[in-house]
Amino acid sequence: MAAASISHSGSTGSNLAFEDYSLYSNLSDDELLQLAIERSLTDTHCNTATNDTTNTSNTTTNNTTNTSSISSSSNTTTNTTNTNRPPHHRDNRPNPSARNTNQPSHSGHNPPPAETTAHYSSPNPPSEKPPDPKTFDGTISRFMTGSGKRMVAYRRPDGNVVYMAPEPEEEEEPLFKAIRTGDANTVRALVMDPGTNLMLPSKPGWLAVHQAAWFGQEACLRMLLIAQPGMVNKRTARGETPLLVAVGKLQLQCAEVLLDNGADLDIMNNDKETPLYKACERNNPAMVAMLLNHGAAVNTRCIMGWTALQEAVGRNNVEICEMLLKAGAKLNLTNMYGIAPLFTAAQTGQLATLRLLLKHGADLNSQAADGATALYEAAKNGHEEVVEFLVSQNADANKPGKTGLLPLHIAAQKGSDTIVSMLIPATSKARVRRTGISPLHIAAERNRDDVLESLIDAGFDVNAQLSEERTKLYEDRRSTALYFSVINNNIDAVRMLLAAGADPNLDVFKPLMVAARLGCIQTVTLLVKHGADINARIPTHPTTFPAVYMFSMKYLSMFKYLLDHGGDAISCFKCVYGSRAHPPIKTTRSEREAVRSTDLQGMQMKGGIQFCEMISVPSISRWAGPIIDVLLDYVGHVSLCSRLTEHLDSYADWKNIKDKAAPPRPLMHLCRLQILQLVGHRKLKKLPLPGSLIRFLKHQEASLDDD
Structure with a gap:
């Protein structure tokens, strides 16, 4: 809400003029009104003082010119001179100078006040009319004040404000307002009026028939279609017919009225969505049934290649899917990414619709454009129930995706131990070897310790190495799962792999070197104990x-x-x-x-x-x-x-x-070296020697006389 000052232009009263909005934008309407009253009183006080000075001057002049006249005569003459000027009031209170006009004045202080110029708090008040937006050279911005009032500002390129005022509210046309409020009598009167153009939109493409469909005004819709049947398939700026509008707003009765009046079922919007597709998107079986009963095409694709069936599958609506399948919906149609409805059900974890599609003959092992299967996607997204069902239906777990990874690899990557356990029996170890990477590698790389343990227990080779092509993807040419665990500083995983028989000497750059570089003495100790070179x-x-x-x-x-x-x-x-x-x-x-x-x-x-x-x-x-x-x-x-x-x-x-x-x-030192060379470090504990001597041989600081 902008601040207001009083504009003095005559007897018409006070006129609000807008000032600096950035200064008063946080004030409420009540606060602004109080500010305007206080400023008005301040201006009245200042102008009264000015008038008193002027009156004094006028009295002195009159007394000098008419020395033999009394004060009342002087006042009468002055009032006669100003009879054609409207009085200037700061507010609606009576003018104090007019109280005793019939009484003689002996002081001469009550002549009519002199006319003054209006004072604005801003030296450059906004103009009353906004510039033409089409020709205005600058920027037009809109904002909201603290009290919630919408404002519009016109600024020149240099940033100066040319015009600022409340944003004018769009005046709703009578016909559209009557439809919105459900005023059937007014709609009837306007429809019957020859001067009403029913084909005139209120905004781009938005006709009265769209308004009625949007607000569910069935009676108004009937009157409009009787008066102008040609409106039934008119489209909005977004390409929506009245039927599409009604379906999108779930206005079932309006949709039925439109269908009874010849609405085209298959006209698409700009996204190539038909009314049937929109009904599936809104997950409304009654609307879908009505459209199918009127013969809607079921296999039309939207701009993304989705059919109504695929949309219903994604929303797990078995009832709608059954209606579409009975109406002839095809199971194998794919979207622009090569994804069929069955794939969508697995990807989104919709088990109920997945069962239905398989019951109607969907291909269990169909692949998307990137080679992924339904099982692959279910494992990737962690849908345990879907994976369990697909495995029970003998889904092929040995079909890789575009990266060459199997569903088991993806499950290991995601860390789903339950899904990994379900996929292990269905996955061929020979097929795993052909991929050039073991799920152990992936589990170790992602620190999936539970999955790593399950894979080890299932008998996967802990010494499996990456293929040459996959090894080249790493600068250090790593090849074993043990290396991944060591470089991740995952001591528990290192311990599991070594206990299962992992060889610490297979990589070009040895895991022991990695552990030493990381400064991890625990890992170094584990590797040395298990034979690291x-x-x-x-x-x-x-x-x-x-x-x-x-x-x-x-x-x-x-x-x-x-x-x-x-x-x-x-x-x-x-x-x-x-x-x-x-x-x-x-x-x-x-x-x-x-x-x-x-x-x-x-x-x-x-x-x-x-x-x-x-x-x-x-x-x-x-x-x-x-x-x-x-x-x-x-x-x-x-x-x-x-x-x-x-x-x-x-x-x-x-x-x-x-x-x-x-x-x-020293001789003892040389003897120690000779014994170590002959016996070896690993066999020292087996020598029948005193403990102090064993410690000496191991370079542990102790005296030989300790025992």
């Missing part, structure tokens, strides 16, 4: 030392654990350069690219990257001393190359580590 190399990135060390050197406890369980330590001290100067380390990508061919030849000669080169990487070099110190506990007499010596010399506290490497090494 600690000394494995990476074929694509050869090293002269175990590759797992690259990822574990930052975790000294993990590094020591690997050495305790057979990690090769001596290889870390083998260097082709020895005490000679080493070539500079290529730390940046540009440096490595510049000498790639030279490095490749040198790497082949060395057998791969050396440990002294790896430990010189900036992110690891600060740990060089402690790492070398740990390694010395697992080797005998070794020589430190010039690069390792440089690292130990770089920090004063590491001097004792350098001294530790100098020969001769």
Whole structure:
């Protein structure tokens, strides 16, 4: 609601003019009225003071000119002069200056007030008439005030407001208003009036007959059709006939009147929807029955290729589906995506209509354009009852979708253990192998532990590997379910797979390396206990030392654990350069690219990257001393190359580590190494030796005198 000020234009009273709407848009109508009254009183007070000054001036002039006249004569003369001017009132109260016109005035303070100019709170009030929208150069915006009043504003391109006022309400035409309210007498009178044009729309394509069908005014509809039968199939801007309007609003009696008057059953709207399709969409059996009884075509497709049957199936209305099937609806018609009604029922979980379609001969294993079957879609969407029914009807569980996955794969992906259990007996393991991926891979990748357990119990091969094509989809060339679980840091899944016999050494990039890189000592321990090769190399990135060390050197406890369980330590001290100067380390990508061919030849000669080169990487070099110190506990007499010596010399506290490497090494240490070499780490527990000696052999810090 906009604010109002009083416009003074004569005796016609107050006229509202609109001001700044952004200032008063949050005020209610009552608040605006109070504001207008207060402003009116303020303006009256100001103008009264002005009039008093003017009257005083006039009195002085009159007294000077007519010194021998009395005041009453002066007033009479003044009033005679202004008899043709209308009085100016600020409000409807009597003018105080007119109370004692018949009494003589001795002070001269009551002459008629001088005419004043109207004062607006805004220097540029909106114009009374809005600009022509067709020719207006600018933007027209609509908004609502805090009190709910709709406003319209015309703005120039520079943002200045040209016009702002309440949005004019559309005046409803008498005929359409009478139809809406059900005023049959008024409708009859207007219909019989020769001046009424029944073919004149109130808005694009919207005739009186559409209005009657929309509001369910049967009597009005009959009168309109008697007066103008040609309206029965006229279409709105959206292509809707009166029959389509009536069906869409579930106006059964109006639809019957239209059909009795020759309405065409098969005229479509702009979306190619027929009245029958619309009735199925509205899920109304009575409307469907009436249309079918009048001969509606049942197999017409909408713009998306859906038939009335497919729409009814999607809404699980068995009654409508039965009527359509009896009327000749075809079961195998597909929409634009190649989906048949049976597929729709499975996809949406509509078991009742699914049963009905199969009863009438629908193809249980029909496939959509992407190869998916009804069983595939039911599994994908987690419809357990539908999957159970389809499996009981011998649906083929070995037909893959466009990605090559079977329903079992999709169920594993979704994590539905119940559906997986139902599909396992119906799925061929040979067919699973041909897909190039096991459901175990998918369950491990998605952390579906319950599904993983069910698949393991069902006998799926825990060492199944991805096909070459699927392996190439991963940069690290992973191939086993165990790898997926390790990289997900899913310890429970790793434990299940290893307990079921998973081999931890099948992948190119070993799961043990992944676990070390993640810093997960629990997974590392599990993998080592189940035979993970600690000394494995990476074929694509050869090293002269175990590759797992690259990822574990930052975790000294993990590094020591690997050495305790057979990690090769001596290889870390083998260097082709020895005490000679080493070539500079290529730390940046540009440096490595510049000498790639030279490095490749040198790497082949060395057998791969050396440990002294790896430990010189900036992110690891600060740990060089402690790492070398740990390694010395697992080797005998070794020589430190010039690069390792440089690292130990770089920090004063590491001097004792350098001294530790100098020969001769302690005899007990050398004996320990010899025993470990002869017996092996895994057989130490079986030796008939005291516990303290066993701990010593395992590099556990303890004195031999403890026992």
